Amino acid sequence: MKGKFQREVFKIGAVDTVVYTAGKGDPVVFFHGAGTLDGFDFTEAWVDRFRVIAPYHPGFGESGDDPEFSSLQDYVMHYLELFDALHIDRFHLVGLSMGGQLAAMFAAAHGHRVKKLVLVAPSGIVDPEHPTLDILAIPGEQIPGLLTSDFSVIQKRLPEKPSLDFVADRYRETTTFARLSWEHPRGDPKLMRYLHRLKTPTLILWGDEDKIVPVQQAQRWKELTPGAEVRVFKGAGHLVHLERPEALEAITRFLASA
């Protein structure tokens, strides 16, 4: 991450937490998913109007590790402390995939702090008929091919030949994810129980060719969070915001609307 972003490090508990920030205005926090090879440079689209805050979760990307983190609830607690350190009280919250699940958990518990909530292909729903892919069982080299419908979109972000460091970085992030979800890779039954608490304006986006979290789960989110607006984009995969410019524009418009 370079460009307009400023890198800061916050010591939260035992974890050196790396946060990229840019822009001025209402804060928008972005939670990445269970891997970081897709990056979050797309959030630059919001910099003109908002103060964008993009942290690396503990155990991912440039942030440090805490092997004691065993569930997303530990991440909720981590972010309560990080937001205190950042002196932000109310903010927009955008989450992708596992980050979407985390954002929904955060908002269900601390809804008064979230102005608007955006979930991009969130994981977490247990849907036996349309289950979330158990990516822990997928060989690492096959995962990039599952992220988008058009492979060239993600290919640009991959090294030509994966170095040992690249492989090790992916292994580390998968390890962190395994600590959270090895036993229940298809979702968190408790999450569904609390989604009705999402009273904040919520936008949910999905690509109809999502190979990781099936688009049919969008309907379940709609049922469980009656106020949410659900938008499905044709011909797009899991990283719908990278594949469809109109998906990213939809997020920007939703955040900017009164």
Place this chain on the structure above:
Amino acid sequence: MSEAMRFNAMYFMPYVHLPENHKEFKSTWVNFPNKYYDPAKGHELYQRYLQELVLADRLGFDAIVVNEHHNTVYSMMATPSVIAAAIIPQTQNARICVWGVPPNFMLPNRLAEEYAILDVLSKGRLEVAFPLGTGMEYWSNPVNPATARERFRESLQIILQAWKEDGPTTHYGKFYTYRFLNPWPRPYQRPHPPCYIVGAGSPETIDIAAELGFGYSSVFVPQQRALELNQMLRERAARHGRTVRPDQLPLLTFVYVAETQEQAEKEYIIHLQRFFEDYARSTPQWLAPPGYLSIEQLKIRAAGADKMHGGFDFAAISKSFFIAVGTPEKVANQLGEWAERMGTNHLNNVVHVADMPHWKTVKNMTLYAEEVIPRLRPRAATATKGGTA
């Protein structure tokens, strides 16, 4: 026990009836379809392998070694204690080594009980090793590989407590709670059977052996690395005020003995090749489930795996691992030299690999027992002195 040279007969008990199309599968582990397992053929193989294990006792091997693997043709011993129970009544002198059950796949009290039963049954002939379990086993058993090392450590603590302390005791840990840890029976040997850890060289695992005073046997690591690991155990054990005895460093060797060098190679190499190419065939994903390895170890092994590509090369593999093939004199000299260099008097000999037929196995074991062991017994004292310096 630490003085005399010791000779084990080590077995994998492979399922040898691979389907003709098996090369189409990247791995013969984890997801290799079990429709290829024929129980009638399995029965015949068990009959044969058990006879061979019993023969090891009659021939004068000091110990018989069995071990555990899952979802694979590599081994038909998914529960090795069952195999041990089958051979205990048929053997007289050999120590029975279950090397062993990964504690993470058992409730710790159940494993303490199971081993205690075997020790009582055999009147104190049991020895146990605690493996973390290969990466493959974590795809086959419902245990989180990312917390495996922590769980492993806690399991060992519980098992040792169950064996060493008068019950009932309690254990309140991260993974297990015991309100009444009080297993019946208790081991025949006091305080417990000799214990080892087997592993592929993770320093994290060696630390556990050093701390608990266990032996350590590295498996499938190159010679130079095995030497370093033995040294590492001695150093780390010393930090805990412990001295590692030579017999606590079993050396895994592959042996085949015949009348001439040429005959030995002709009879053996094809089976060794199949062992590495077919029976041990796995994938990087199976070998390293998430969190099973530290990042440092992942890098070391990924770099090493790159060098291993290019198929089976007997000369290269013989230099890398401890593989002794040839006349009794050559095998004895080779083993003696390795024992001295490694500071051990404990040879853990794989006497059967892959689809080696019964007659070769019997021939190998017989020549080893009658021609190799007598050559090496007198060297034991020298080897012991040399190694512990």
